[in-house]
Amino acid sequence: MPKSKIRALDGAHAVAEAMRQINPDVVAAYPITPQTAIVQTFSNFVADGLVDTEFVAVESEHAAMSTCIGASTAGGRVMTATASAGLALMWEVVYVAASLHLPIVMPVVNRALSAPLNIHCDHSDSMGTRDAGWIQLYSENPQEAYDNVIQAVRIAERLLLPVMVMQDGFITGHGVERVDVLDDGTVKGFIGEYKPEHSLLDVDNPATYGAWDMYDFYFEHKRQQTDALCKALPAIVEVGEEYGELTGRKYGIFEAYGMDDAEMAIVVLSSSAGTARMVVRGLREKGVKIGLFKPRVFRPFPAKEFAEALADVKAVGVLDRSIVFGAMDGLGPGPLYLELCAALFAAGNTTTRVADYVFGLGGRDIIPAYVEQVAQDLAEIAETGEVKTPVSYLGLRE
Amino acid sequence: MAVNLEAGWREASIAGTIFEAGNSIEYITGTWRTLRPVYDAEACTHCMICWVYCPDSTILVENSKVIGFDYDHCKGCGICAVECPVKVKAHAYTGQPGKVIQMVEETSFE
Numbered sequence: 337m338p339k340s341k342i343r344a345l346d347g348a349h350a351v352a353e354a355m356r357q358i359n360p361d362v363v364a365a366y367p368i369t370p371q372t373a374i375v376q377t378f379s380n381f382v383a384d385g386l387v388d389t390e391f392v393a394v395e396s397e398h399a400a401m402s403t404c405i406g407a408s409t410a411g412g413r414v415m416t417a418t419a420s421a422g423l424a425l426m427w428e429v430v431y432v433a434a435s436l437h438l439p440i441v442m443p444v445v446n447r448a449l450s451a452p453l454n455i456h457c458d459h460s461d462s463m464g465t466r467d468a469g470w471i472q473l474y475s476e477n478p479q480e481a482y483d484n485v486i487q488a489v490r491i492a493e494r495l496l497l498p499v500m501v502m503q504d505g506f507i508t509g510h511g512v513e514r515v516d517v518l519d520d521g522t523v524k525g526f527i528g529e530y531k532p533e534h535s536l537l538d539v540d541n542p543a544t545y546g547a548w549d550m551y552d553f554y555f556e557h558k559r560q561q562t563d564a565l566c567k568a569l570p571a572i573v574e575v576g577e578e579y580g581e582l583t584g585r586k587y588g589i590f591e592a593y594g595m596d597d598a599e600m601a602i603v604v605l606s607s608s609a610g611t612a613r614m615v616v617r618g619l620r621e622k623g624v625k626i627g628l629f630k631p632r633v634f635r636p637f638p639a640k641e642f643a644e645a646l647a648d649v650k651a652v653g654v655l656d657r658s659i660v661f662g663a664m665d666g667l668g669p670g671p672l673y674l675e676l677c678a679a680l681f682a683a684g685n686t687t688t689r690v691a692d693y694v695f696g697l698g699g700r701d702i703i704p705a706y707v708e709q710v711a712q713d714l715a716e717i718a719e720t721g722e723v724k725t726p727v728s729y730l731g732l733r734e
Numbered sequence: 735m736a737v738n739l740e741a742g743w744r745e746a747s748i749a750g751t752i753f754e755a756g757n758s759i760e761y762i763t764g765t766w767r768t769l770r771p772v773y774d775a776e777a778c779t780h781c782m783i784c785w786v787y788c789p790d791s792t793i794l795v796e797n798s799k800v801i802g803f804d805y806d807h808c809k810g811c812g813i814c815a816v817e818c819p820v821k822v823k824a825h826a827y828t829g830q831p832g833k834v835i836q837m838v839e840e841t842s843f844e
Contacts, residue, residue: 436749496748534751544752548761556743557750563743 337584338522345515347475347508348373350482351417351443351501353515356381357523358441358489361412364392364403368422369455370505371445375417397422401429401440408438409545411535413489415440419505420447423461434469435561436546439492439499439530442470443485446606446657447505448698456699457505459605460658463671469561471499471568472635474605478503478513483585484632486518489527490575497564504607506699511607518583526582565636572633589638591630592645594620598627600714601646603672604655605631608695608702612655615707626711637675643683651717652676652690653710655702655730659694667727670694691723695730706730759807763790767810769837771803773818774826778834784814812837 345353352374355363363382365375382391390407394400400416408414418426423444433440444462448454462472471491475481481503488499503509518526534543549557573588580586591609594616595601602612609630616628629645629652631638646652656670663669673692680688693710696702709730717723737752737760738745747753773784780800785793792804793814818833828836 436751534753541753542755544755545749547750547752549750552739553746553750556741556746557748559743560746560748 338582339519340516340522340583341519343515343517344512345478345482345517346373346510346512347478347481347503348445348510349377350478350515350517351485351503352377352381353517354482354485354523355415356387357518357520358413358415358486358527359387359524360389360415362390362392362404362407362414363416364394364400364407364414365416365418366394366397366400366422368397368419370447370509371417371419371422371443373509374443374445397425398429401426401433404440405429405433405436405438406536408433408440409436409536411532411537413493413530414438415442417443417445419445420449420455420461423465424449427465430465430468430470432546433498435557437496437561437564439489439496441485441488441492441499441501443481443501443503445505445509446502454698455505457507457607458657458697458699459502459670460697462500462502463658463660465500466635466671469497469565470635471495471497471565471572471633473499473501473572473632474634475501475503475508476607476609476630477508478511478515479585480632481508482515482517483579483583483587486523486526487572487575487579487587491568491572493530494571494575495564495568497568502606507607516583516585522582526579568636569633569638569641587632589631589633589641590645591628591632593628593630595627595629595645597625598649599625599718600651600653600711601627601629601649602653602655602707602710602714603629603631603676605634605657605672608655608657611702611704612707615704615711619708619711624711624715626714631672634672634675637679639675639679639682642676643679643685646676646680646688647683647685649688650721651714652688653714654690654692655707655710656692656694657696659697664727668694669727673727689717689721689723691717691725692727693730694727700731702730762806763809764804764806767805767808768840769810769812770805770840770843771808771810771812771814771835772825772827772838773800773802773835774822776826777820777822779820781819783817783819784835787813787817789813810837810840
């Protein structure tokens, strides 16, 4: 095992530490709660001369991503970080980064979108960008956020696709936990050197990026993006395995806890998986055949793998921390539910029943009692094979 | 190297990146035109105002003289006709009073 140090860090500082070790060529970022601690801490590293990074203090997130795109086409290793309204303001250029196949890495500290104004956690910001062509990794705790950001560099540069690394605002972002921080040399060795195939600054081989593209080629270029995303899951797994060999912390595309003989499963992203795991552990001790299924990768959505992992489960409760407004007659299930239902249907699964539970919007707490309620519902669904309420809301005042 | 217009998505350059400088000349934009600039060669003073203003570099010049337009790339925006400072009583092509450069309906040409 390489040298490492146990430190007490919140998720934002853990990511800033990873960024210091990655030492990107360019970071262009605008501070926004609850991502602020990342940018603030990293800009301290820049001011203290601990990194070689050209830090661009931009006037907006749209400018942040635009700067990243310029720097990345110039051949640099490039990062930014954002949350909520910042990601929303980036919108146009988030698509451009993916469409130009630029390996930009962007930590996102999940926060609700306005209105009304709210600074706390839900996943509506990153889920809003789920169709933009980025790879999306979700982290449960500061350790995973740190590990995912380091792996994201390798994943992005191998696939030539941008990667977002999510962690829950405040809960993870500002929650101090034990983080095993690798030594600088180990991170440097793991990420290696970035050698771009083409560069805007290569004046001997001039190139034009993002040029005019009409009906005669645009379609082909979109197909190239789907092709790159189709190749992403094996690459993510390989990088996760290599990282595991190096650090003892192996990463795949999902985590299964108590799933081996499970008849019921709770599916949830990020920090709430911790709460769900505790409830599942308690129920397992009582002999209830329930498991926890925590996706790490949401984009590309691992449809085949998830459908296979849940094939023998009778009842699945998906916990969604955002709403797809207008979906399913306006019921507003979350994106995780919709994608999972599509995956099961495409796999020909007609036996697994799925119910969706929207929870935690705007930072509303999820407590073990809510997860226990879901488990009770699932027991009934497993027995009757009927989902009476496809979409419910956990912790909502009626 | 001209762009292979038949290239499938596997052969097409990734994200449409162009690795050849100045290849926009291969892209024929003259078909967008609905009005065609026509100039009166006899009356033209070759002041080069149109050459300065043309946003698509389609004023053809030889030996310091305007010799015509690059109709493969002229989009017919009409800026040359507006900026042309030389007046004629009867334009050699249109017969109309006005400028040395006048805009003519594209459909009137074969």
